[in-house]
Amino acid sequence: MTTLSLVVRPERAEDAPAIAGLEARAFGPGRFARTAYRLREGNPHRLDLGVTASVGSFLVGSVRMSPVRAGAAGFVMLGPLAVDPSFEGRGIGTALTRASLAAAGAAGEGVVILVGDAPYYARFGFAPVPPGRLVMPGPVDPARLLWLELAEGHAAGLSGLIEPRRG
Template sequence: MTDLNLTILPESPNDAHAIERLHERTFGPGRFVLSAYRLREHVDHLAELSFTARIGTLLVGSVRQLPVMIGETPALLLGPLTVEPPFRSRGVGRLLLDRAISDARAQGHKLIVLVGDEPYYSRVGFKKIPKGRVTMPGPVDAGRLLVLELADGAFEGVSGPIRPDWSKAR
């Protein structure tokens, strides 16, 4: 998948500045108005389910997961997932995604949602959420709202607004 000497590690507090700079470079200032960022304003991502990709000491990618509720059902919001442009299309994002999903499943989480490109994320099992079943704060393209069941049937009967999991608020 990748010819890079890549290490995927859990995010540490020391990574915060480098990850923020990566987000600035890859998403720009407009990222703060996105619906997913609105959810991140109140609840921190889970460090134990957020990961970095490094080549030696160079941070080349990051993925984070945030505790959310869909209606009354706990879930994770995956994102942002980003890779430095020179390292894209080399499997870095996929390795970060695989690690985030496998660790979430191992820790007993049942659902992961995200806003993203269905052709990319469907490769690991994400599916489009039927329009109108789930809402997010602010505008979001319903065709980019995706879900992954980490346990069979976990999304059955789940609907409602996606909001921060206030039990984990700062």
């Protein structure tokens, strides 16, 4: 396998069309039915927390974060994390996740949640949300609802229904 000349950088507004194409290639039309997607729908992601990966002029990866809340407590939801299928298994998802978590921490976010594969995300410090603490607004396997506390004490009071945080 050859080494990629990968450029990881913050997302820019003009990346939106390429990211939409990437997500279509990576996830297909079934993505629109997933609870995590429905939660993000109509809830603009935080451009300042988005990260992209390119090889040359080709966008090969992207990760975004959306503002959410449970009750009055605000936090962010990581996703979607998309890697072009022809570039999977090359560490792009890892690089994107690390960069987005660093951006969230630098922005003062205290907790990041996601719906994903626990063994994959454990390497970044994510763990399953304790049963009954946070509830998604639709069907999600509870073992796939994960969180990471970026600032000590921020997860202590989090509980309730996860909803978009607008404004």
